Amino acid sequence: MTIQRFLLNDKRHLIGIMAIDEAGGIGKDGIVPWDNPEDRAFFKAQTMGHTIIVGRKTFESWGRKPLPGRPCAVWTRNPNQFDSHCFDLPLLALSDVYALVEWGFAQSDIVYVCGGKMLYETLWSHLTDLIVTLIPGNWNCDIQMNMDYHAFECVQRLQFETCSVLHWERVG
Ligand SMILES: NC(=O)c1ccc[n+]([C@@H]2O[C@H](COP(=O)([O-])OP(=O)(O)OC[C@H]3O[C@@H](n4cnc5c(N)ncnc54)[C@H](OP(=O)(O)O)[C@@H]3O)[C@@H](O)[C@H]2O)c1
DSSP, X not given: OOOOGGGGSOSOEEEEEEEEXXXXXXXXXXXXXXXXXXXXXXXXXXXXTSEEXXXXXXXXXXXXXXXXXXXXXXXXXXXXXXXXXETTEEEEEESOHHHHHHHHHHHOSEEEEOOOHHHHXXXXXXXXXXXXXXXXXXXXXXXXXXXXXXXEEEEEEEEOSSOEEEEEEEXX
């Protein structure tokens, strides 16, 4: 089960995708503290085949490897430490976040902004959509998102057994 609504029109979509707990937490000690297989499967199905943009710290938490089947753009002040390909996937590391977004759209019409907090906040005003997984409980995270939904409208909800996913579209 994935969100396909934005595939119905031909606009480019820059989509922030994240999972948050009941306290707004997204990360702890450099990783995501929960392991939710339904959300993992949803994230994989939702993003597969599309470009993802990720902050360097989040990329580190993935073991410095791009996710299979998804071109990867890494935001960092030290791009020279990265190769241009990893496991046969194009990989671009830059300090210019807008150049990363343009590169992403050269690969696919849908680009996913996959965190962390610094990257979400930097691109927030440019996001066309938000896909937010609500994770039950308070995981005592050390990184919280102050979600500002005022420019967005919730248009869809997917209910899984162990989490739910909200799709927000920009209206203003
Ligand atoms: N729950 C979720 O959905 C989710 C999703 C993603 C991540 N997370 C969690 O979020 C946490 C990481 O988030 P974070 O906010 O600490 O880090 P982040 O956004 O993943 O990465 C931050 C990095 O971005 C680069 N950066 C920041 N400002 C920059 C600028 N002006 N120019 C160029 N590069 C810049 C820097 O890389 P350099 O230091 O290399 O210069 C900085 O260290 C982890 O706990 C992770 O597990 C959670």
